[in-house]
Amino acid sequence: MSLATAGRDRMVADRARPHRGPARWRRTALTGMATLLVVTPFLWMLSLAFKPPTEVFTYPPRLLPQQPTLDNFVYVWETTNIPVALTNSLVVSFLTVLVNCLVATAAGYAFARVDFGGSKLLFILVLGSAMVPAVVQLIPLFLVTRHFPLAGGNDILGQGGTGLLDTHAGLLLPLLVQPLNVFLARQYFLDMPDELADAARVDGAGELRIFWRIYLPLGKPIVATIAVLSFTGAWEDFLWPLVVVSSPDMQTLPLALSSFAASGVVQYGPLMASTVIAIVPALLIFLAGQRHFVHGLGSGGVKG
Amino acid sequence: MLPAVAALVVVTLLPIAYGFYLSLTSYNPVERGGPRFHGLDGYVAVLSSGQFWQAVLVTIQYAAGTLILTVPAALGLALLVNGRFPGVALFRSMLFLPRVVSLVAVSMIWLWLYSRDGLFNYVLDLVGLPPVSFLTDEDTALLSLILMRAWKALGGGMIIFLAGLQAIPKDLLEAAAVDGCGRWRQFRHVTLPLLVPITIYVVVVDVIYLAQSFSEIYILTSGGPLSSTTVVNMLIYKEAFENYRLGHASAMAFLLFCLIFALAYLNIRVLSRGGRR
Incomplete structure (x- = not known):
């Protein structure tokens, strides 16, 4: 110096x-x-x-x-719709996580490592669809849900009944595949070395086996990220449940909270107790996935 | 893997295409006969309705008001927690808390804060002002929603600004210090220009989200009083699921898409020009 x-x-x-x-x-x-x-x-x-x-x-x-x-919590648990709504929210959110972790990683892997006809164009279209406001898909998805063939009293052409409206399947439908998750998975798999696949291919493994046995186990951070993102997405979703659900039995937590708040004179004690119940699971999931989450998101921006 | 790709196409791309077709039709599911094609008539009808432009104005006010409050505050918080001092890790995670909690839950809390016997009216009373019916008065409803949404957006903005601050090379600030820049001038001439790209990111992402606001508005004001808080998304919901005019609502949805695109583009242009100066 x-x-x-x-x-x-x-x-x-x-x-x-x-x-x-x-x-x-x-x-x-x-x-x-x-x-x-x-x-x-x-x-x-x-x-x-x-x-x-x-x-x-x-x-x-x-x-x-x-x-x-704890009276407010006891009151909420024994006399309101919150326990039913909590169950519905947990069922829908965990199924969303499960399906997204499988489908988004598989689709992401396909876009990253398998060259199929038109894969580039298709990926751009899918990514573009992530930028379209959710409300654009809302009405078509509502019609598809209502006219789902052979469900809820519908005939094969989807007429006559209510389809999947007011069912768990209906609640799940738009949450099952989320373009952003596919994008994150693709970026993650793009960053992984090709040699792993080549070695496995020499040993005679097929593409599905390579994905399932080699790349997916190495992709834990991205699976954790997708899990956190799709859980919070499903947990917080409000507009879609509002449109699909009509009976109290199918309400999710956000819907139950909102009808609680709208019912004449608001009882703030029980309302805040319900809000605490709605916040805690999301907070726990976030804390559990936080470490992976930041890492997984960070890898998204590296390669285009 | 190909089935996964196929599912993706069915759930994301087809609904958009179907939605676009619907926007070119007149469709009321209560009447018989399905969608009736009428070309661009639906768009013309929407574009010439005062209600739609009123909702566009409210949406822009809502997004702009929230950003004006939240972006400087988020930057301020990021500067505050960018450093090593006792408790900084705890403060960072607590400041991030509103970001983790859902908008519906946040709306419940603010419903009380804004209520007749809530915290805000208590504070007004302490300083000798008369009570305000924040959410049911035409003059204050939108502002009250903006304040809540800005609070909600603080933590997310702060974390991104913090990442931006930590990416600024120390040498640059040191060089400025050697040249005799005080703390303010270091901030003004080194830190701030280097933060322009990240500010663009924060603003554009927030604009895309804010322009689609629905749940907090539905819960706290349902678009009222006198449609003073009816944003475009609220109007679409009412058209589609209260008036059953699905074709009309689909046309509005595509126009909202254009609006979001325009707002995002405008922000990128304005902010990157501001950064060059």
Whole structure:
């Protein structure tokens, strides 16, 4: 290191040292206050969920319940549609995850490593379809669901009944294949070395076997990413269930919450307890997949 | 694997094609006879309806208002948590929390915050102002939705800006410091220009999502009062599933697609020009 740069380095070091001692804690305090402001709505959600009904309307509102209670959760569990909706949401979300992890990885693999006629053009079309607003597909999918042949009293031409409307299958239909997941899987498999496949091919393995036994097991991060994305997608979906579901038995959690909130005088205690119930599974899935998730998304942008 | 590709085509591409066909028809499933083809008449009817343009205006206001609030705040938070100090990891994940929670759940919480006895009216009372019916007053409903949505979008924006900040080479800031730039001028002339591409990304992705807003609006205001919060997606839903005009609604859906495309393109143009200056 020459003398000149050494001198410059000292100057830089002097400037780059503002976060020491009290200054560090000043920044903690400032960031802490900003964070507190951002999470305030969640604190009130928890507060209301654990308050007895008598405390909900006390003035001034208190953040800390004086007599914390689980009554709201018990009430929600025993008298509302939330348990049914929770079951429906879990069934639909987990089936969505299962199918997406299989279909999106298989389709992604096909686009990345198998050259079939028109594969490039088809991939561009599929990727383009991911940019079309969901509402464009909403009405066609609704008609397909309603006129699904031989389901819900329909004849072979899809007339006469209600098709898959108001069924789990109907809820699942548009969630089964999601173009974004296919895109992520394709990018991931593009980055993997060809030699693995070549070696297996020499040993006489077919393409399906190569995918299933070699590439898929190596693709855990991308499977985790697809799992998290498709779970949250299904868990949060609102517009499609709103259109397809008509009976309380088929409601998913977002629908149950929304009809809860719309029912005349809102009972905020039970409503917030239900909201907590709706948030926790999504939060757990996110935390479980977080590490893989960031990695999987990061690999998406590397190769075009 | 080919069956997977086939499924993909059936579930994504065919509905779009069918939707486009429907947009060229007049179709009310309550009447007999299926879709009746009438060419571009549906588009002409939509484009000449005041209701549609009103919804376009509300959609643009909603997206623009949310972005104006959320982008600077997200950048501010990213600058705040870009560094090493006690508690920074915890703060980052807590600030990201609104991003992980669904819009429907968020709407439930804000329903209380905005209610007559909710937090916002309590704060107004503390400073001696009269209560406001945030969600049922024509003057405040859209603004209240914007505030909620901006809060929801903060965490996601922050994380992306943080990634952008961490990708800025330290030498550049040091070189600026050597040349006598203070912290503000380092930020203004080094950090900010380097953040332009990532800002474009944040804005464009948010525009695409915001222009499709539906659930929070359906839950909190159902488009009212007096259609002051009826965005295009809300109008499409009402046309299709309350008035059963499926052809008409499909035409609106394709026009919404054009609107989103135009807004995204406009933002890319404006922001990248701003970055060159």
